Amino acid sequence: MKSLPKREQVKVEETWNLKTLFENDSAYQQALQEAEADSTTFAKHYQGTIKDTASAIKALDAYRSLQEKMTKIGSYAELSASVDLTDDEAQMRESQYGSIAAKIGSQTSFVMSELSELPEEVLQQASEQSEDYAVTFEKIIRKKPYQLHPEVEKTLAAFSSTFQAPYTLYNTTKMADINFPNFTVNGVDYPLSYVSFEGVWESEPDTAKRRAAFLTFSGKLREYQHTTAKTYDMHVQMEKTTADLRGYKSVIDxxxxxxxxxxxxxxxxxxxxxxxxxxxxxxxxxxxxxxxxxxxxxxxxLKMPIDPLYEPSxxxxxxxxxxxxxxxxxxxxxxxxxxxxxxxRWIDFAQNEGKSTGAFCASPYRGGSFILISWTGxxxxxxxxxxxxxxxxxxxxxxxxxxxxxxxxxxxxxxxxxxxxxxxxxxxxxxxxxxxxxxxxxxxxxxxxxxxxxxxxxxxxxxxxxxxxxxxxxxxxxxxxxxxxxxxxxxxxxxxxxxxxxxxxxxxxxxxxxxxxxxxxxxxxxxxxxxxxxxxxxxxxxxxxxxxxxxxxxxxxxxxxxxxxxxxxxxxxxxxxxxxxxxxxxxxxxxxxxxxxxxxxx
CATH class of the missing domain: 1.10.1370.20 (Oligoendopeptidase f, C-terminal domain)
Structure with a gap:
C-alpha cells in the first residue's frame, strides 16, 4: 500500500467536475462580486417594506433568487476546499466566501425579522395564499417566539462565519496537521492515514495488522485530543449561548x-x-x-468481515x-x-493527501450533485x-x-x-x-x-x-x-x-x-x-x-x-x-x- 499522492497527481477522470458550477476561479469571483452587489440592492429595495401578505411574498421572491445564487457560489468554495485541505488557495477561497456570506447574511437578515414581526394571522393568510411559500410561512410562525430583535439578528448573522470556525478548525487539525506514522508487523512497515485506516485496516482480516493499525492510529489521535476537545467545547458553548439567547429550554430543543x-x-x-x-x-x-x-x-x-475470501476487489x-x-x-x-x-463526473473517487474523510453528497439547488468518496475497491x-x-x-x-x-x-x-x-x-x-x-x-x-x-x-x-x-x-x-x-x-x-x-x-x-x-x-x-x-x-x-x-x-x-x-x-x-x-x-x-x-x- 503506497502513501497517498498529492491532489495534482491523481487522474482527472477520478475527480469531480466543478466546472458545471463555475468554469474557473475568475467566473466564481465575478459571481461572488455580483452577489455582493445584489444583496446591497436587495436591502435597499426591500428593507422596511414587508408590511402585509403581498409585500411578504414579493420580498421572498427576490430573497429566493439571491439565495439560489449564494447556494451555488458557496458549494463551489466548499467543495474545492474539501478535496485538499493542504491547498492554500482553496482554503483561502473558502474563508473569503465565509466572510462575504456572513456580510450578505447580516445585510439580508431583515427579511426574517420583518416577517416574524408580522401578526400571526397575516402569516397564516400568506401561508394559505402562497403555495410556494406555505411551508416557509408555517416555519416562521413556529419560530416566531424565538426570534430576537432585528439588530440582534443582524449581529448574529454577521458572526456566522465565526460560528463556523470550530468546524473549520476541526477539519484543519484532522486533515492538514495530523500525519500518521507507519505501523510495523513482523518487521514489515505499512503506511497509515485516515483513509487507509477507515477504508482498509479497520476491517483487515489479519488480526495482528488490524490491531497494530488501531494502536498506531489511536496513538496519533491522542496527541491532538486536547486541541480537538477545546474546539468541540467552543462549538457546543456557542450553541448553548444561542439557545439561551433565543429562549429555548435546552440546546437539544x-x-x-x-x-x-x-x-x-x-x-x-x-x-x-x-x-x-x-x-x-x-x-x-x-x-x-x-x-x-x-x-x-x-x-x-468489530469491523472484521465474516468471510474475507468472499470480499471481492x-x-x-x-x-x-x-x-x-x-x-x-x-x-x-x-x-x-x-x-x-x-x-x-459527479463523483470524486480519488484518494489523495488532504482530502476529507468519509463520504458525502452535496446538492446545491438545481446545480447537480457532487459525491465525495475515497475509493479503496x-x-x-x-x-x-x-x-x-x-x-x-x-x-x-x-x-x-x-x-x-x-x-x-x-x-x-x-x-x-x-x-x-x-x-x-x-x-x-x-x-x-x-x-x-x-x-x-x-x-x-x-x-x-x-x-x-x-x-x-x-x-x-x-x-x-x-x-x-x-x-x-x-x-x-x-x-x-x-x-x-x-x-x-x-x-x-x-x-x-x-x-x-x-x-x-x-x-x-x-x-x-x-x-x-x-x-x-x-x-x-x-x-x-x-x-x-x-x-x-x-x-x-x-x-x-x-x-x-x-x-x-x-x-x-x-x-x-x-x-x-x-x-x-x-x-x-x-x-x-x-x-x-x-x-x-x-x-x-x-x-x-x-x-x-x-x-x-x-
Whole structure:
C-alpha cells in the first residue's frame, strides 16, 4: 500500500467536475462580486417594506433568487476546499466566501425579522395564499417566539462565519496537521492515514495488522485530543449561548426545532436502540470471535468481515454495474440519473493527501450533485456509493418539484433515501446466489456495513452527544478527559463484557465531523428505520411501493418527517417501525449463525 499522492497527481477522470458550477476561479469571483452587489440592492429595495401578505411574498421572491445564487457560489468554495485541505488557495477561497456570506447574511437578515414581526394571522393568510411559500410561512410562525430583535439578528448573522470556525478548525487539525506514522508487523512497515485506516485496516482480516493499525492510529489521535476537545467545547458553548439567547429550554430543543420533530422521537431512537439492539450486536460480536478463533473480542475487531475470501476487489467501472443492477427497480429516470453521475463526473473517487474523510453528497439547488468518496475497491465502497447516490436521487427529484426553501427534507428524514439504496443493494446481492457462503457474506455485509454504520457507530455517537448536551445544559464544559470518559461509558453500556475496549477506543469521538452539524448522528438510524420498512414494501409489492417512494422523494422538505413517512405507509410517531427494524437485524444475525453452522458441518 503506497502513501497517498498529492491532489495534482491523481487522474482527472477520478475527480469531480466543478466546472458545471463555475468554469474557473475568475467566473466564481465575478459571481461572488455580483452577489455582493445584489444583496446591497436587495436591502435597499426591500428593507422596511414587508408590511402585509403581498409585500411578504414579493420580498421572498427576490430573497429566493439571491439565495439560489449564494447556494451555488458557496458549494463551489466548499467543495474545492474539501478535496485538499493542504491547498492554500482553496482554503483561502473558502474563508473569503465565509466572510462575504456572513456580510450578505447580516445585510439580508431583515427579511426574517420583518416577517416574524408580522401578526400571526397575516402569516397564516400568506401561508394559505402562497403555495410556494406555505411551508416557509408555517416555519416562521413556529419560530416566531424565538426570534430576537432585528439588530440582534443582524449581529448574529454577521458572526456566522465565526460560528463556523470550530468546524473549520476541526477539519484543519484532522486533515492538514495530523500525519500518521507507519505501523510495523513482523518487521514489515505499512503506511497509515485516515483513509487507509477507515477504508482498509479497520476491517483487515489479519488480526495482528488490524490491531497494530488501531494502536498506531489511536496513538496519533491522542496527541491532538486536547486541541480537538477545546474546539468541540467552543462549538457546543456557542450553541448553548444561542439557545439561551433565543429562549429555548435546552440546546437539544433548539437543535430539534429545524428538524421539525419532538423530543420524544429523538430520545426514543437513542434509548430503544441502546437497550434492545445491544443484545443482538453482542451476539454478532461473539459470532465473529468464534469464526476468527480469538481469545478475546476487542473494539478493534468489530469491523472484521465474516468471510474475507468472499470480499471481492471492485473497480469503479464494476461498481457502475452493481448500481445499475441493484437500483433498476427504481425505474428508468432514476437509473439515468445514476449513469449520469458516472459519465458527467459527479463523483470524486480519488484518494489523495488532504482530502476529507468519509463520504458525502452535496446538492446545491438545481446545480447537480457532487459525491465525495475515497475509493479503496471494497464492497463497503459499493454500499457507500449506493448510499450517496441515494442522496443525489433525493435531491434530483426534489429539485424538479420544489423551490429552494422546500427542496431539502428535515435532517431527521435526510438519511432515509440514502439508506434505502443500501437496502436495495443488499436485496439485489441476496437474490443472486444460493451458495451458503455467499449468502452469509451478503448478510454479514448488511449487518457489518449498513446496520453497524448507521445503527451502531452513528447511534453511539448520538448517545454520547446527548450526554455532552445534557452536561452543557447544566452549565458545564467539556475537555478531553470528560469526552473520553463519556465515550467510554457509552461503549461499555452498549457492548457490556462481550467486547474488551482497547486503549484508544474512547478517542472515537475525535473521528466524526457530525458533532458540528447539530443533532445529526441519531438521524442515520431514524432514516434507516424508514428505509428498512420501505425496502420490505418494495420487495413485496414492487412498482406501487416504488411509486410511493418516488413521490416521497419529490416532496423534498414540503412536509415534515412524520408526513413524509406516512406517504410511504410508515407511522414513525409510534415505536413500531423502530422495533420492527431491530427485530429484522436480529433475524439477519440468526440467519448468519445458521449458515455458519451449515458451512462448518460441510
Amino acid at each position: 433548539y437543535l430539534l426545532m429545524d428538524q421539525d420533530v419532538d423530543r420524544s422521537m429523538y430520545n426514543r431512537q437513542i434509548d430503544v436502540i441502546m437497550e434492545e439492539l445491544a443484545p443482538h450486536m453482542r451476539k454478532y460480536a461473539k459470532l465473529l470471535q468464534k469464526i476468527y478463533g480469538l481469545e478475546e473480542m476487542t473494539f478493534a475487531d 471492485i473497480t469503479v467501472e464494476e461498481s457502475k454495474t452493481y448500481m445499475n443492477d441493484a437500483l433498476a427497480v427504481m425505474g428508468e429516470d432514476y437509473l439515468d440519473m445514476v449513469n449520469r453521475a458516472f459519465s458527467e 471494497s464492497m463497503e465502497d459499493v454500499f457507500v456509493l449506493a448510499h450517496e447516490l441515494g442522496h443525489a436521487g433525493h435531491f434530483y427529484h426534489a429539485n424538479q418539484e420544489q423551490n429552494l426553501f422546500n427542496y431539502e427534507a428535515s435532517l431527521y428524514f435526510i438519511e432515509a433515501p440514502s439508506t434505502m439504496n443500501e437496502m436495495l443493494m443488499a436485496n439485489h446481492l441476496l437474490k443472486n446466489s444460493e451458495d451458503p457462503k455467499f449468502k452469509r457474506w451478503v448478510l454479514s455485509s448488511i449487518v457489518s456495513r449498513t446496520y453497524y454504520h448507521n445503527f451502531v457507530t452513528h447511534l453511539l455517537e448520538a448517545a454520547f452527544q446527548r450526554k455532552v448536551y445534557e452536561r452543557v445544559d447544566a452549565g458545564g464544559n467539556v475537555n478531553a478527559t470528560i469526552l473520553n470518559e463519556l465515550k467510554r461509558g457509552v461503549l461499555e453500556e452498549f457492548w457490556g463484557d462481550t467486547v474488551t475496549l482497547n486503549e484508544g477506543a474512547e478517542l472515537t469521538w475525535m473521528r466524526q465531523p457530525h458533532y458540528y452539524m447539530g443533532l445529526y448522528p441519531y438521524t442515520y438510524s431514524a432514516g434507516l428505520t424508514v428505509s428498512t420498512e420501505m425496502a420490505q414494501r418494495v420487495l413485496k409489492e414492487g412498482d406501487p411501493a416504488v411509486k410511493d417512494w418516488l413521490n416521497v422523494l419529490r416532496a423534498g422538505g414540503s412536509k415534515n418527517p412524520a408526513e413524509l413517512a406516512n406517504m410511504a405507509g410508515i407511522d414513525i410517531t409510534t415505536d413500531k417501525p423502530l422495533r420492527d427494524t431491530i427485530t429484522y437485524i436480529g433475524d439477519l444475525i440468526e440467519q448468519i449463525e445458521k449458515l455458519t453452522e451449515e458451512i462448518e458441518a460441510q
